[in-house]
Every structure is written in structure tokens, then in C-alpha cells.
Amino acid sequence: MLLCIDIGNTNITFGLYEGETLGPRWRIRTIHDKMPDEYGILMLQLFRHRGYTPEHVTGVSIASVVPPLTPVFEAVCREYLGLDPLVVDAGVRTGVRIRYDNPREVGADRVVDAAAVRALYGVPACVVDFGTATTFDAISADGDYLGGAIAPGIGIAAEALFTRTAKLPRVEIARPPSVIGRNTVQSIQSGLLFGYVGLVEGMVARFRAELGPDMRVVATGGLAGLIARETSVIQIVDPWLTLHGLRIIYELNRLPSRFAGE
Numbered sequence: 001m002l003l004c005i006d007i008g009n010t011n012i013t014f015g016l017y018e019g020e021t022l023g024p025r026w027r028i029r030t031i032h033d034k035m036p037d038e039y040g041i042l043m044l045q046l047f048r049h050r051g052y053t054p055e056h057v058t059g060v061s062i063a064s065v066v067p068p069l070t071p072v073f074e075a076v077c078r079e080y081l082g083l084d085p086l087v088v089d090a091g092v093r094t095g096v097r098i099r100y101d102n103p104r105e106v107g108a109d110r111v112v113d114a115a116a117v118r119a120l121y122g123v124p125a126c127v128v129d130f131g132t133a134t135t136f137d138a139i140s141a142d143g144d145y146l147g148g149a150i151a152p153g154i155g156i157a158a159e160a161l162f163t164r165t166a167k168l169p170r171v172e173i174a175r176p177p178s179v180i181g182r183n184t185v186q187s188i189q190s191g192l193l194f195g196y197v198g199l200v201e202g203m204v205a206r207f208r209a210e211l212g213p214d215m216r217v218v219a220t221g222g223l224a225g226l227i228a229r230e231t232s233v234i235q236i237v238d239p240w241l242t243l244h245g246l247r248i249i250y251e252l253n254r255l256p257s258r259f260a261g262e
Contacts, residue, residue, distance in 0.1 A: 003057045003081070004246035005073060006109060007064035009132040010155070011222070014043070015243040016052065022240055022247075024050040027222075032068060036075040044080060060085035061250035063108040063242060086250050088112055093252045095119070097144045109242050110137050111145060116245030117218050118143045121236055124211040126204060128234065129241075130221030132156065134196065136203050138211055149203060154196050154223055161188060173223065175230070197230045204233045 002017040008030060015025035026046050047053060060077045062085050064070040070087060077085040086092065088108045096114045100106050109129070117125045117139055127137040130153065137148040152160075154173055162170040171188045179194055181187030208215045219227065219234045220241035228234040238244070 001052075001056050001058060002247060002250060003060045004243040004250070005060065005062045005064075005085075006112075006242040006246065007062065007066050007069050007073060008109065009066060012069075013240075013243060014046065015240060016057070017243075017247050020247070022243060024052070025240060025243065030066060030069070032066065034072070036072050036079060039072060040076045040080040043076065054081045057081050057083065059083065059250060061088070061246040062086065063088045063112045063246055065107045065109055086253055088246070088249055092249065094249050095143070095252055096139075097142075099140075099144050099146050106145065110135060110148070112242050112245035112249060113137060113220065114139050114143075114145045114245075115248050116238075116241050117216070119248050120238075120244060121216055121218055123216070124214060125216040125218055126207045126211065127241070128200060128204070128217065128219045128221075128224070128227075130154065130219065130223040130227060134199070134221075136207060138207055140211065141214075151199060154192055157196075158188070158192055173226070175226070193226070193230065197227055200227060201231055201233050 006013040124141045125139045134151045138146040176186040176189040218236045
């Protein structure tokens with residue numbers, strides 16, 4: 001089986017693939033100062049809970065936007081799985097040409113998402129990723145990564161309201177009963193949810209003006225489903241898009257499965 005690992009600023013997502021089929025998947029909190037042994041033991045516990053052992057894993061594909069954790073997970077793979085992982089970085093075949101001014105500035109997750117959308121849903125496309133940041137990525141009709149836009153994520157906005165004001169509470173990000181909030185919690189929820197819906201609709205319209213009327217809109221990330229229910233501009237919701245892209249890129253590169261000499 002192929003283990004795909006998406007290391008984000010807020011969450012780390014794991015998934016096991018049998019061929020092209022995504023099986024068990026997990027989402028854990030990103031803790032920057034954890035040691036390889038701590039993540040390794042946790043990963044083995046997650047596997048064991050679903051009836052898997054390290055021997056089931058024959059390859060690993062990793063995307064990381066947290067540079068200090070990249071070598072941590074490389075060590076986890078070598079120590080606990082006996083595998084040399086594929087880390088998506090410069091020099092790795094992705095099937096996506098990057099047209100950014102400086103390609104090294106593009107986060108690995110954004111390239112991986114572009115590879116997934118290109119292969120699974122078609123282009124041109126706009127990928128909206130509701131992560132720590134809310135990102136919009138443009139993929140051309142030729143499948144090239146053109147660039148995009150980055151806005152603060154909903155969680156960051158909610159936390160900023162709580163930490164930078166004297167009286168506003170921390171709230172659950174959820175749909176309020178109506179757009180017009182009848183109390184402070186509902187008012188904050190309305191501003192966060194419907195405010196970001198407006199952001200998405202406005203940005204999608206501007207992307208479509210540049211990419212053309214056939215542009216697909218694919219949403220991913222933890223809050224993609226919540227936002228998609230409030231707008232018709234999102235056509236596809238795929239919460240595991242990055243894992244799918246990691247599988248596709250691994251197949252393009254086809255690493256040897258175990259250490260040389262084993």
C-alpha cells in the first residue's frame with residue numbers, strides 16, 4: 001500500500017492507498033516540536049487501530065509546507081517503515097509546469113493539488129483550498145500552474161477576532177440561523193461564513209474572467225463542504241485532493257519500495 005502524508009501548518013493528513021483507491025485516512029494536529037519517535041509511535045497506533053502494520057506499506061509520498069517537519073517525517077519513514085519517502089520538491093516529476101515567477105516559492109501542496117485536478121477533474125480550473133490560509137490556484141487549459149491568490153484562513157480570522165478584541169468570544173465556525181445575527185455569536189458566525197462565501201464568489205468570478213468560462217472550481221480543505229453548501233460557484237468538493245495528488249505524483253516517479261540492499 002502507498003502511504004500519502006500531507007504536512008500542513010494546522011493539520012497533518014495521512015491516507016493509505018490500495019492502487020487508486022483511498023482507504024483509511026487520518027487527520028492529526030500539527031505540532032512543530034514533536035520528535036520523530038513521537039510521530040512514529042502515533043502513526044503505528046493509528047495503523048494498528050485500523051488493522052494495519054508497517055509491512056503493509058510499500059511506498060510513501062510526502063508534501064510539506066512546514067520545512068522543520070519534513071526531515072522529521074523522513075526519519076519516521078526510515079525508522080518505523082523501513083522506507084525512503086518521495087518528498088515533493090524541486091526535481092520531482094509532477095506532470096505540472098509551473099509558470100510562477102519563482103517556482104520555488106510555490107508550496108508543495110499547491111503543486112500537488114494542481115496535479116490532482118489536472119488528472120481527475122480537468123482543466124482549466126481554480127482550486128480553492130480552505131486550510132490555515134484560504135488559497136486560490138489557477139491551472140490553465142494546458143494544465144500549467146499559473147499562480148493564484150492567498151487570503152487568511154477562516155480559522156485565523158476567527159482567532160484574530162477573539163484575541164484582538166476585548167469582548168468578542170471564540171465561536172464555532174458554523175452556519176447561523178440567518179445572515180442577520182440575533183446575538184454576538186451568531187453575528188460572528190455570519191460574518192465569518194457568509195463573508196468567506198462572498199470572498200470565494202468574488203475571486204472565482206475574477207479567475208473565470210482570466211481563465212475562461214469553462215473553468216472548473218474544485219474545493220478542498222476541512223471547511224470546503226461548509227462553504228460549498230452556501231454557494232453554487234463550487235462545482236466539486238474533494239477533501240482528500242492533496243492525498244490524491246500525492247498518489248499521482250508517486251506513480252509518475254515510481255521510487256524503489258525499500259532501501260537498496262534490503
